[in-house]
């Protein structure tokens with residue numbers, strides 16, 4: 001699992017194909033969001049997931065919080081991994097693990113300016129029931145918890161890496177210019193980016209994706225070589 005690269009916010013098959021050609025491992029599909037501002041339909045997401053798996057993993061990114069609904073939705077789309085961005089209780093995570101043990105589950109840790117103690121509590125409560133954590137950035141101006149294009153205090157993510165018994169994916173404002181520094185500082189198992197890889201047309205830019213993957217792979221290799229990965 002060390003050195004994994006996810007690109008989130010897939011729009012269509014052409015974009016998915018390009019991202020895979022440029023070497024990303026996992027593709028994130030943002031669906032069932034509170035603002036209902038999805039970039040693609042559920043039917044289109046399911047078709048893309050069918051086309052890319054099993055070589056590349058499709059991950060649903062969602063705010064769903066009900067275990068039964070999450071399980072059914074993953075089955076409908078055909079994914080084997082889910083990134084839970086909402087306030088899912090440990091009880092519901094426990095239930096999800098019981099009814100869908102095969103589902104690889106990522107739980108978000110949304111970093112604000114003053115919530116590191118709260119995030120440490122989420123790690124403790126959720127760790128027995130999930131497979132990976134993902135840190136992302138809160139935008140106080142909009143209330144958004146993901147796809148903000150904003151970085152957060154990487155010392156907070158680095159501390160979460162230290163205390164978490166599970167691997168951690170770092171997200172939030174990552175782009176080709178800062179991903180190497182972020183990996184060196186936080187030492188995550190994985191990285192994830194969305195808006196930092198887009199061009200002016202709001203689609204992923206091939207050169208940005210390529211450079212992001214290259215920079216991330218080199219940085220992961222460096223921290224592995226010096227025993228810090």
Ligand SMILES: O=C(O)c1ccccc1N[C@@H]1O[C@H](COP(=O)(O)O)[C@@H](O)[C@H]1O
Nearest residue numbers: 008030146147148149172173193194195
């Ligand atoms: O990708 C989305 O559209 C999305 C929507 C709602 C919540 C989370 C979402 N994505 C996650 O946010 C991170 C960071 O995005 P960015 O790089 O700062 O733009 C993204 O990697 C997804 O994991």
